[in-house]
Amino acid sequence: MVFELKFENTAYxxxxxxxxxxxxxxxTIDSHIFFELFPFHMIISESLEIISAGxxxxxxxxxxxxxxxxxxxxxxx
Numbered sequence: 840m841v842f843e844l845k846f847e848n849t850a851y852x853x854x855x856x857x858x859x860x861x862x863x864x865x866x867t868i869d870s871h872i873f874f875e876l877f878p879f880h881m882i883i884s885e886s887l888e889i890i891s892a893g894x895x896x897x898x899x900x901x902x903x904x905x906x907x908x909x910x911x912x913x914x915x916x
Contacts (some may be wrong), residue, residue, distance in 0.1 A: 883908055 874880060878895035888910040896903055903911055 856911060874891070874893060878893040880891070881889055882891035884890050887910060889898040889903055889911070890904055892900070892903045900911060908914070
Protein backbone atom coordinates (compact mmCIF):
# COMPACT_ATOMS: atom_id res chain seq x y z
CA MET A 840 0.00 0.00 0.00
CA VAL A 841 1.08 3.52 -0.77
CA PHE A 842 -0.44 6.51 0.96
CA GLU A 843 -0.08 10.05 -0.21
CA LEU A 844 -0.40 12.84 2.32
CA LYS A 845 -1.36 16.23 0.93
CA PHE A 846 -1.45 19.38 3.02
CA GLU A 847 -0.77 23.08 2.63
CA ASN A 848 2.74 23.82 3.80
CA THR A 849 2.99 27.57 3.22
CA ALA A 850 3.30 28.51 6.92
CA TYR A 851 6.30 26.19 7.35
CA UNK A 852 7.97 27.49 4.19
CA UNK A 853 7.48 31.11 5.35
CA UNK A 854 8.93 30.26 8.76
CA UNK A 855 12.01 28.55 7.27
CA UNK A 856 12.55 31.45 4.87
CA UNK A 857 12.37 33.98 7.73
CA UNK A 858 14.73 31.94 9.90
CA UNK A 859 17.23 31.56 7.07
CA UNK A 860 17.32 35.29 6.43
CA UNK A 861 17.69 36.14 10.12
CA UNK A 862 20.59 33.72 10.67
CA UNK A 863 22.68 35.02 7.77
CA UNK A 864 25.60 37.20 8.76
CA UNK A 865 25.54 40.83 7.78
CA UNK A 866 29.15 41.53 6.84
CA THR A 867 28.68 45.02 5.45
CA ILE A 868 31.08 47.72 6.62
CA ASP A 869 31.16 51.44 6.05
CA SER A 870 33.38 52.63 3.23
CA HIS A 871 35.60 54.74 5.50
CA ILE A 872 36.41 51.66 7.59
CA PHE A 873 37.18 49.67 4.42
CA PHE A 874 39.48 52.46 3.21
CA GLU A 875 41.35 52.48 6.54
CA LEU A 876 41.76 48.70 6.44
CA PHE A 877 43.09 48.73 2.88
CA PRO A 878 45.48 51.69 2.43
CA PHE A 879 46.40 50.47 -1.07
CA HIS A 880 42.80 50.41 -2.34
CA MET A 881 41.80 51.96 -5.63
CA ILE A 882 38.32 52.63 -6.96
CA ILE A 883 38.22 52.85 -10.73
CA SER A 884 35.33 54.06 -12.87
CA GLU A 885 34.12 52.34 -16.03
CA SER A 886 36.24 54.74 -18.07
CA LEU A 887 39.34 53.67 -16.03
CA GLU A 888 39.52 56.94 -14.12
CA ILE A 889 40.82 56.56 -10.57
CA ILE A 890 38.12 58.07 -8.40
CA SER A 891 39.51 57.05 -5.00
CA ALA A 892 42.85 55.81 -3.68
CA GLY A 893 44.11 54.75 -0.28
CA UNK A 894 46.50 56.74 1.86
CA UNK A 895 49.51 54.60 0.92
CA UNK A 896 48.87 55.03 -2.80
CA UNK A 897 48.36 58.77 -2.49
CA UNK A 898 51.69 59.01 -0.66
CA UNK A 899 53.41 57.26 -3.56
CA UNK A 900 51.37 59.08 -6.23
CA UNK A 901 50.08 62.36 -4.77
CA UNK A 902 47.93 63.31 -7.80
CA UNK A 903 46.58 59.85 -8.59
CA UNK A 904 42.90 60.66 -8.02
CA UNK A 905 41.34 61.93 -11.23
CA UNK A 906 43.99 60.38 -13.46
CA UNK A 907 43.38 57.54 -15.88
CA UNK A 908 44.68 54.16 -14.79
CA UNK A 909 46.72 53.70 -17.96
CA UNK A 910 48.48 57.05 -17.40
CA UNK A 911 49.78 55.93 -14.00
CA UNK A 912 50.38 52.20 -14.48
CA UNK A 913 51.56 50.02 -17.35
CA UNK A 914 48.74 47.61 -18.08
CA UNK A 915 49.95 44.24 -19.29
CA UNK A 916 47.58 41.70 -20.75
